[in-house]
Amino acid sequence: MLKLPIYMDNHATTRVDPRVVDAMLPYFSEKFGNAASRNHSFGWEAEEAVEKARGQIAAIIGAKSKEIIFTSGATESDNLAIKGVVDFYKDKGNHIVTCVTEHKAVLDSCRALERAGRATVTYLPVDKYGMVDPDEVRKAITDKTVLVTIMFANNEIGTIHPIAEIGKITREKGVVFHCDAVQAIGKVPVDVDRCGIDLMSLTAHKLYGPKGVGALYVRSKGPRVRLTPIIDGGGHERGMRSGTLNVPGIVGFGAACEIAQREMTDEAARLVELRTRLQAGLFERLEDVYLNGHPTERLPGNLNLSFAYVEGESLLMGINDVAVSSGSACTSATLEPSYVIRALGIDEELAHSSIRFGLGRFNTAEEIDFVTERVSGEVKRLRDMSPLYEMAKEGIDLKSVNWKAD
Amino acid sequence: MAYSTKVLDHYNHPRNVGSFAKDEENIGTGVVGAPECGDVMKLQLKITDQGVIEDARFKTFGCGSAIASSSYVTELVKGKRIDEALAIRNTSIVQELNLPPVKIHCSVLAEDAIKAAISDWKKRKGMAPAEEKKSAEG
Numbered sequence: 252m253l254k255l256p257i258y259m260d261n262h263a264t265t266r267v268d269p270r271v272v273d274a275m276l277p278y279f280s281e282k283f284g285n286a287a288s289r290n291h292s293f294g295w296e297a298e299e300a301v302e303k304a305r306g307q308i309a310a311i312i313g314a315k316s317k318e319i320i321f322t323s324g325a326t327e328s329d330n331l332a333i334k335g336v337v338d339f340y341k342d343k344g345n346h347i348v349t350c351v352t353e354h355k356a357v358l359d360s361c362r363a364l365e366r367a368g369r370a371t372v373t374y375l376p377v378d379k380y381g382m383v384d385p386d387e388v389r390k391a392i393t394d395k396t397v398l399v400t401i402m403f404a405n406n407e408i409g410t411i412h413p414i415a416e417i418g419k420i421t422r423e424k425g426v427v428f429h430c431d432a433v434q435a436i437g438k439v440p441v442d443v444d445r446c447g448i449d450l451m452s453l454t455a456h457k458l459y460g461p462k463g464v465g466a467l468y469v470r471s472k473g474p475r476v477r478l479t480p481i482i483d484g485g486g487h488e489r490g491m492r493s494g495t496l497n498v499p500g501i502v503g504f505g506a507a508c509e510i511a512q513r514e515m516t517d518e519a520a521r522l523v524e525l526r527t528r529l530q531a532g533l534f535e536r537l538e539d540v541y542l543n544g545h546p547t548e549r550l551p552g553n554l555n556l557s558f559a560y561v562e563g564e565s566l567l568m569g570i571n572d573v574a575v576s577s578g579s580a581c582t583s584a585t586l587e588p589s590y591v592i593r594a595l596g597i598d599e600e601l602a603h604s605s606i607r608f609g610l611g612r613f614n615t616a617e618e619i620d621f622v623t624e625r626v627s628g629e630v631k632r633l634r635d636m637s638p639l640y641e642m643a644k645e646g647i648d649l650k651s652v653n654w655k656a657d
Numbered sequence: 658m659a660y661s662t663k664v665l666d667h668y669n670h671p672r673n674v675g676s677f678a679k680d681e682e683n684i685g686t687g688v689v690g691a692p693e694c695g696d697v698m699k700l701q702l703k704i705t706d707q708g709v710i711e712d713a714r715f716k717t718f719g720c721g722s723a724i725a726s727s728s729y730v731t732e733l734v735k736g737k738r739i740d741e742a743l744a745i746r747n748t749s750i751v752q753e754l755n756l757p758p759v760k761i762h763c764s765v766l767a768e769d770a771i772k773a774a775i776s777d778w779k780k781r782k783g784m785a786p787a788e789e790k791k792s793a794e795g
Contacts, residue, residue: 562718636671638718
C-alpha cells in the first residue's frame with residue numbers, strides 16, 4: 252500500500268534506519284556514561300562504543316580510527332577544516348581554492364576569512380554539468396595556497412567531481428586538500444588514500460543516521476595535517492574538538508556507516524534503476540524537460556530536472572503529497588534562485604523551474620510510479636496556465652521579448 | 658511555508674484561466690514580470706466602449722501566490738469601470754489572500770498587470786496612454 256506523503260528529499264536528510272535506532276537506544280538509557288570519564292565502568296562502556304563507531308566510520312572511507320574527529324555535523328567540520336587550516340598554516344600562506352557550487356558551509360567559511368582579511372579565495376567555475384576542471388585547480392594554486400576545498404558530490408545536482416585527479420594535483424603541489432563528502436559517503440565508494448584527501452567532512456544524517464553528529468577526517472600520515480581548533484575546552488578529540496561526545500549519536504553514526512558499507516553496491520544499483528524509471532517516465536510524458544547535472548557522473552539517488560515554463564514552487568505546491576525540493580527563488584531564504592543551477596550557465600528561467608528528486612533507501616518502485624504521474628499531471632496543468640508555455644507554443648522566442656519587471 | 662486557505666483555493670481552482678480568442682475585440686493585454694525573475698503574469702481585460710470591464714482572463718508563470726493573486730484580480734476587476742480598476746492597490750490583494758511579506762511582490766505584479774492591460778486597451782482605442790509607469794529591466 253502506498254503511504255502518503257512520499258519522502259523523496261534524501262539529499263536534505265534521511266530517515267534514521269530502524270537498525271541504527273536499535274543500536275543507539277541503550278546509549279540513552281542504561282549505557283549513558285560520558286566517554287571522557289576514565290575512572291568507572293560507565294565511562295569505559297561509552298568510550299568503547301565511541302571507539303567502535305570510530306572504526307566503523309574510518310572503514311567506510313579507508314582511514315584509520317584515530318583520524319576521525321567527531322563534530323556536531325558537517326557544517327562544523329567544514330568550518331573546522333577551513334578555518335583551522337588557514338590559521339595553522341598562516342605562516343606558509345593565506346590562499347584558498349574552492350568552487351562556486353560548494354555548500355554554503357564551505358563558501359561562507361571562506362567568505363568569513365576573506366572579510367576578516369585572513370585569506371584570499373579563488374572560486375573556480377564549473378562546466379555545464381557542474382563539474383570542476385582539475386586543470387583549473389592546478390592553475391589556481393599559487394605559492395601562497397594553503398588549502399584546496401572541493402566537494403565530492405554536489406547536494407543539488409548530484410554531480411561527482413574528479414576528486415582523485417584533484418587529489419593528485421594537491422599532493423604534487425604540497426597543498427592540503429579538504430573534501431566535503433557529505434552526499435557521497437555510503438552512496439559511492441570513497442577512499443581517502445586513493446583520492447589523496449587530507450581532510451574530509453562527513454555527517455550521519457545523510458546516510459540514515461541521526462542528526463547532530465558529524466566527523467572530520469584528519470590525515471595523520473603522508474602528510475600529517477595540523478589544525479587550530481575552533482572550539483576550546485577540555486581537549487577532547489586529540490585537542491582538535493573539545494566538548495563531551497554525543498555518544499548515542501556517534502553509535503548511530505557508526506552503525507549507519509557499517510550498514511551503508513555493506514549494502515552500498517546493491518543499494519546504488521537499486522537507486523539507479525528507480526531513478527532511471529522516474530526520469531524515463533517523466534521524459535515520456537512531458538516535453539521540454541531538462542536534466543541538470545552530469546548525465547553519468549552523478550549520485551545514484553539524484554535526479555534534478557527543470558520543467559520549462561513552470562515555476563518550481565508552484566509545482567511543489569501542486570504535488571504537496573510528495574516531498575522534493577526546488578531551486579526556485581521562492582523556495583530559498585534569500586529569494587534568489589539556486590546558485591548551483593545558475594552556475595551551470597543555463598537560462599535563469601530554468602533555475603526557477605528546477606526540481607530535485609532525492610531518492611533513498613526507503614523509496615519503492617510504486618512510489619516512483621505515483622510521483623511520475625503526479626508530477627507530469629501537475630506540470631501539464633501549470634503549463635496550461637503558463638503564459639510562457641503559450642508564447643513558446645506560438646513560436647515566440649522568449650529571449651527576444653523585452654520583459655518589463657519591477 | 659504554509660499557504661493561506663484562499664491562496665490554496667485560487668491555486669487549486671484558478672478562476673478565469675486562459676486567453677481570449679485572437680480576433681476578439683475590445684481586449685487589453687498586460688504582460689508583466691520576467692522569466693528570469695520567476696514571475697510572468699498575463700492579464701487580459703475585455704472592456705466595453707463605456708469603459709466597463711466585462712470579462713477577464715489570466716495566465717501566470719510563478720509561485721502559488723502569484724497564481725492566486727492573478728486569479729483573484731480577474732474576479733476583482735469584473736464589472737468595474739476602468740477608473741475603479743486602476744484604483745485597486747496591491748494592499749487589498751495582500752489582505753484578501755493573506756500574503757506573507759515575502760509574497761508582497763506577487764500582489765504588486767498583479768496591480769501592475771491591471772494597469773498594463775488597461776493602458777494597452779486605451780492605446781488600441783486610440784486614447785492617450787495612461788501615465789507611463791516606471792519600468793526597469795528585471
